[in-house]
Amino acid sequence: MSVPTKETLVLLSGNEAIARGAFEAGVKVASAYPGTPSTEILENFAKYEGVYAEWAPNEKVSVEVAIGASMAGVRALSTMKHVGVNVAADPIFTASYTGVRGGLVIVAADDPEMHSSQNEQDSRHYAVAAKIPMLEPSDSAEAREFTLLAYDLSEKYDTPFFLRSTTRIAHAKGAVRIGDPVVPPVEPGIVRDAAKWVMLPVNARRRHVLVEERTRALVEYAETSGINRIEPGSRALGIVTSGVSYQYVKEAFPEASVLKLGMAWPMPEKMILDFAAGVDRLVVVEELDPHIETHVKALGLKAQGKELIPICGELDPRIVREGITGERGSAHSPERVPNRPPNLCPGCPHRGLFFVLNKLKAIVSGDIGCYTLAALPPLSAMDLCVCMGASVGAAHGIEKALGKGAHGQVVAVIGDSTFLHSGITGLIDIVYNRGNSTVIILDNGITAMTGAQENPSTGKTLQGKPTHRIDFVALCRAIGVAHVYPVDPHDMEATEVVLKREMAREAPSVVITQALCALLPEHRRAERPVYEVSPAACVGCKACSKLGCPAIEWVPYTPEDAALAGKKPAQKGVTRINPLLCDGCGQCPPLCKFNAILRKSQ
Amino acid sequence: MQSGNIFLAGVGGQGTLLASELLSEAFLLSGYDVKKSEVHGMAQRGGAVTTHIRFGPKVYSPLIEPGSAGLLIAFEKMEALRFVHYLSPDGVVIANTQEIQPPSVLRGLELYPGDIETRLRAAAGRVFLVDALSSALALKEVRAVNVVMVGAASHFLPLPAQAYEDALKLRLPAKILDVNVAAFRAGRELLASTGGVA
Numbered sequence: 001m002s003v004p005t006k007e008t009l010v011l012l013s014g015n016e017a018i019a020r021g022a023f024e025a026g027v028k029v030a031s032a033y034p035g036t037p038s039t040e041i042l043e044n045f046a047k048y049e050g051v052y053a054e055w056a057p058n059e060k061v062s063v064e065v066a067i068g069a070s071m072a073g074v075r076a077l078s079t080m081k082h083v084g085v086n087v088a089a090d091p092i093f094t095a096s097y098t099g100v101r102g103g104l105v106i107v108a109a110d111d112p113e114m115h116s117s118q119n120e121q122d123s124r125h126y127a128v129a130a131k132i133p134m135l136e137p138s139d140s141a142e143a144r145e146f147t148l149l150a151y152d153l154s155e156k157y158d159t160p161f162f163l164r165s166t167t168r169i170a171h172a173k174g175a176v177r178i179g180d181p182v183v184p185p186v187e188p189g190i191v192r193d194a195a196k197w198v199m200l201p202v203n204a205r206r207r208h209v210l211v212e213e214r215t216r217a218l219v220e221y222a223e224t225s226g227i228n229r230i231e232p233g234s235r236a237l238g239i240v241t242s243g244v245s246y247q248y249v250k251e252a253f254p255e256a257s258v259l260k261l262g263m264a265w266p267m268p269e270k271m272i273l274d275f276a277a278g279v280d281r282l283v284v285v286e287e288l289d290p291h292i293e294t295h296v297k298a299l300g301l302k303a304q305g306k307e308l309i310p311i312c313g314e315l316d317p318r319i320v321r322e323g324i325t326g327e328r329g330s331a332h333s334p335e336r337v338p339n340r341p342p343n344l345c346p347g348c349p350h351r352g353l354f355f356v357l358n359k360l361k362a363i364v365s366g367d368i369g370c371y372t373l374a375a376l377p378p379l380s381a382m383d384l385c386v387c388m389g390a391s392v393g394a395a396h397g398i399e400k401a402l403g404k405g406a407h408g409q410v411v412a413v414i415g416d417s418t419f420l421h422s423g424i425t426g427l428i429d430i431v432y433n434r435g436n437s438t439v440i441i442l443d444n445g446i447t448a449m450t451g452a453q454e455n456p457s458t459g460k461t462l463q464g465k466p467t468h469r470i471d472f473v474a475l476c477r478a479i480g481v482a483h484v485y486p487v488d489p490h491d492m493e494a495t496e497v498v499l500k501r502e503m504a505r506e507a508p509s510v511v512i513t514q515a516l517c518a519l520l521p522e523h524r525r526a527e528r529p530v531y532e533v534s535p536a537a538c539v540g541c542k543a544c545s546k547l548g549c550p551a552i553e554w555v556p557y558t559p560e561d562a563a564l565a566g567k568k569p570a571q572k573g574v575t576r577i578n579p580l581l582c583d584g585c586g587q588c589p590p591l592c593k594f595n596a597i598l599r600k601s602q
Numbered sequence: 603m604q605s606g607n608i609f610l611a612g613v614g615g616q617g618t619l620l621a622s623e624l625l626s627e628a629f630l631l632s633g634y635d636v637k638k639s640e641v642h643g644m645a646q647r648g649g650a651v652t653t654h655i656r657f658g659p660k661v662y663s664p665l666i667e668p669g670s671a672g673l674l675i676a677f678e679k680m681e682a683l684r685f686v687h688y689l690s691p692d693g694v695v696i697a698n699t700q701e702i703q704p705p706s707v708l709r710g711l712e713l714y715p716g717d718i719e720t721r722l723r724a725a726a727g728r729v730f731l732v733d734a735l736s737s738a739l740a741l742k743e744v745r746a747v748n749v750v751m752v753g754a755a756s757h758f759l760p761l762p763a764q765a766y767e768d769a770l771k772l773r774l775p776a777k778i779l780d781v782n783v784a785a786f787r788a789g790r791e792l793l794a795s796t797g798g799v800a
Contacts, residue, residue: 011630036642115641139637139664172639172664173626250662316665332668332687335721337680338712340704342614342649370647378709451642545709550648553703554710573710580744 012176014169017140018107019044020176021147022077025103026184028052029069031062033421034450035081036116037170038109042079043453046462055453055462058388058421059084063091063106070104070160071197073188075151079107082123083387087422092160093130097207098197099158099214102186103151106132109165112287112314116449118368118387120312122288127162127265131211133218134162134264135227138246140174146262148182149227155186157214157221164264166287168244168314215266222268230275233257237324238279240272240292240303245285245315252321267295276301283308283324287315344373346551347523347583349444349515352489353413354381355547355587356496362411362503363398367391367423369415370449371442378548388418392426395437408504412439417447417455420470424479430508431480438502438509439481441472442489444517452519476510483509490515490585518583528584529599531577535565537596538574544588544597551581552588603634604760605658607666611685612677613702614648617748620773621675622653624752625759627769629657632761639664650681675755677748678702679731683718686725695726696755696793698734698747730754730793737788743778746785753789763790 012020018041022030030053032042046053056062059080069076080088085108092106108123127134135150137143143165150161195203222228234255241249242261249258259275261267276282276296284293284305293305308323309315322328344351354374357364358381366372366385375382384394395412402410414423419441430437447453454460459469476484483505487495495513502509516523533544544552556573563569577588579600589597608625612618622638629636640653654666668687674695676682682697689695706712715721722729734750749770756766763786770782 009630011626011636039642167641168639168664171642172637173623174637174661174664175630175635244664247662247664316667317663318667330669334685334687335683335725337684337715338704338706340613340648340650340681340684342647343705345615345648373647376705378705542710548705548708550702550705550708552708554708556710556713 008177009175010178011173012140012144013040013171013173014137014140014143014165015040015171016044017143017176018079018147018163018165019048020178021144022105023048023051024144024179024181025148025151026075026182027077027151028074029066030054030077030079031056031065032079033057033059033062033084034447034453035084035109036450037111037167038079038081038084038107038165039450039453040170041107042462045077053462055455057456059088060091063088063095066104066106067091067095067098070100070102072102072190073186074102075184076102076104077107078105080109081117082108082110082121083117083119085123085126087388089126089130092126092132094199095160096130096132097199097204097211099207099210100154100160101191102184102188103154104160105147105150105154105163106160107163107165109167109170110288111167113167115167118385120288122291123162123164124264124291125289131215132160132162133157133266134164135262136164136243136264137169137262138243138260139169140172140176142262143169144176144178151184153221157218159214164243166244166314172244219266219269222263222266223270227262228268228271229260229262230271231258231260235278236280238275238282239285240275240282240296241285242292243287245287245320248315248317248320249285251317253324261292264291267292269299272296272299272301276303285309285315285320341376342373343376343548343550344370345518345583346549346581347518347585349489349513349518349585350374350442351379351547351549352492352587353440353442353495353513354379356492356499357381357411357413359496360499360503361409363406363409365391365395365398365410365412367412367414367418368449369418369442371413371415378546382413389414389422389426392423392439393429395439396426396430396433396435399435399437407436407506410437411499411503412437414439414441415448416441416443416445416457416472417453419472420456424475427476427481427508427510428479435508436506438499438505438511441510441512443472443512443514446517446520448517448519452517472510472512481508481510483507484512485509486512486514488515489513490587492587493590518585530579530582530584531589531597532579532600533575533577534596534598535574537594539594540567540571540573540575541593542575543591543593544575547588547591549588551578551583553578603659606656606673606759607671608655608673608675608759609666609671609685609688610653610655610675610677611681612651613681614651616677617745618651618653618677621677621748621752622655623773624749624766624769625655627773628761628765631768631772632765635659635661637661637664650684652685673755673758674726675751677734677751679718680704680715683715683721686722689726692727694758695722695729696751696758697722697729697731698751699731700735700747732789732792734789734792737792738785741781741784741788743781743785746782749782749785750789750792753786753791754793756786756790757793
């Protein structure tokens with residue numbers, strides 16, 4: 001390996017490299033729903049000249065847009081996080097049968113270790129189940145290269161292609177050699193071909209036969225093309241691996257023989273058999289499920305895998321080394337310090353809402369977003385969270401299960417973008433089936449958790465261009481909710497009055513909390529006061545601390561400190577507002593019965 | 603060409619991602635292979651955030667193993683202690699003296715550790731505490747804490763100061779370039795008396 005030269009290399013994340021690869025492949029239409037760790041692919045792709053990129057309301061729509069573009073003869077891209085593939089699975093499984101005209105690539109970004117996810121599913125199962133070939137890059141350079149390759153192969157084999165990434169590919173940066181865009185070979189336009197594109201049973205039966213033939217052809221490609229490669233090494237240890245696990249293997253066992261699979265599906269059977277024949281010990285190293293291992297063992301080979309390498313969590317070189325050698329390295333035990341879990345930001349409007357829900361002891365059916373953090377103490381105001389949109393249907397289910405026993409207690413909380421993604425159908429269910437639940441839409445003007453993306457309720461497109469803005473009040477009314485009330489969640493007293501009334505109501509209702517995300521530039525630019533705690537007035541009751549605001553700090557007192565400060569000896573401390581963190585949202589002053597929280601004079 | 607591992611630790615919102623970006627870019631511009639890894643999304647909301655940077659003639663793993671970082675840059679004092687087990691036996695800790703209370707301390711359920719410096723010195727050979735927040739506030743740009751830290755840490759990396767300033771020019775918009783170059787130089791000045799490159 002020669003030393004990279006600075007003239008030809010750029011530092012790109014896996015996501016930036018996939019975006020670059022798609023641009024160089026001549027992709028014209030790209031659609032996605034944001035989701036960590038996939039979000040930056042589309043954000044970066046959208047910056048290139050001459051392309052169309054959009055945020056779709058959900059992953060299913062995103063794939064459908066890409067299918068249409070492919071049928072119209074242009075190269076198309078759809079990107080999502082692993083759980084998004086579940087939402088999009090319906091069109092994906094049948095797009096496998098229709099095949100493509102313009103190349104079609106679907107990026108599935110898995111999140112081993114669940115850094116920012118609700119489950120740890122392995123998207124490689126989808127490749128097998130949908131009979132769609134899958135490429136799996138092991139660094140940024142391959143992320144670009146495999147994206148380009150996937151488009152050529154998609155058209156050559158008449159199939160959508162999966163590109164599978166993981167957090168340590170998506171959000172790792174490495175040196176990438178970039179190239180110029182190509183002109184795709186397919187001509188844009190509609191070529192009418194119902195037998196290929198209209199999946200009536202009569203057509204789909206014929207297409208299924210072609211899908212099976214295609215998979216056999218792709219096995220041949222996997223055997224001979226170089227996408228999978230053997231790196232010869234010692235005979236004592238042979239490791240089959242793919243993706244980022246390959247890097248850990250090279251680090252931990254530089255001497256080993258390695259079969260690196262660049263294609264997660266279908267697999268090169270003959271190559272695996274040849275590789276196995278050349279080594280004394282065969283080990284499969286892969287993150288999450290035993291996908292490669294199962295296939296290797298199905299070939300009748302004796303191999304080790306998940307008995308050595310964990311099925312849960314992400315890997316690193318140490319885990320791989322210790323798993324295979326069985327020897328524990330020298331201990332590096334962490335120091336014990338207080339945990340620092342993620343928290344809602346200072347000035348977050350969600351904090352006001354969840355403070356009220358905690359006070360009302362509501363049964364809170366939650367959803368996916370920053371506000372899921374309200375499940376943590378001290379807000380502790382969430383009882384359930386499963387997947388995008390689930391809060392609404394689940395609230396209805398809780399209410400139907402408990403009947404009068406739950407009346408006036410059940411709410412669903414769901415963000416603006418999440419409601420549009422898949423909450424609307426749940427609300428239709430509540431209205432249609434005569435439910436009484438209160439659905440709270442947290443409208444903070446942005447898709448916040450994934451880093452501030454526009455959505456159909458923000459009035460702006462991905463590119464920031466003005467567009468129609470969904471009117472939540474009108475939408476909910478159209479569904480049949482007669483009681484729809486916007487509130488300002490920073491005004492917790494007023495929010496409590498409205499929530500109490502609507503939760504008690506024997507009819508479906510929607511409460512919309514309207515206040516901008518504290519991280520938005522338009523919020524940060526606005527002038528607001530900074531608050532401070534008067535140490536003389538503070539009695540240390542911690543009423544303000546129950547907000548869990550990062551700006552409200554605790555200053556502990558010893559009895560001597562208390563005496564020095566002129567306090568009762570029993571006072572354990574005072575609160576202090578960190579002026580660097582205070583957002584001036586105004587939630588805390590009304591909580592202080594002693595009027596100790598004041599506007600800072602400047 | 604040297605190889606090395608830099609572990610960055612901070613609190614979500616402190617700009618650790620930009621700092622790691624500058625360091626990685628400086629190594630790439632200087633002809634090194636480099637990889638860096640971090641996480642986005644929920645983890646960034648005020649939680650402990652880390653970035654791994656590895657440089658050398660050829661880098662495989664994007665992750666650093668515990669016990670193998672030559673340099674630990676902590677943007678918050680307690681975060682230095684949380685991740686000091688990533689340091690190699692001869693590694694260097696550069697820790698910002700700034701304290702940011704985690705939720706349990708905010709609520710008075712636990713104390714912010716008072717013995718961090720002692721414990722750091724027991725765990726690591728060379729420990730430097732710097733007041734990057736004061737340097738940034740002196741420049742009237744609280745967000746420059748991250749670049750001040752990069753400046754202080756640069757003494758212990760095998761690149762000339764110019765490489766970092768080139769990376770700043772490459773990555774930052776013109777209107778915030780000057781203050782960040784000043785922050786880098788202020789940070790470098792903080793540890794100028796320690797003897798330079800390790």
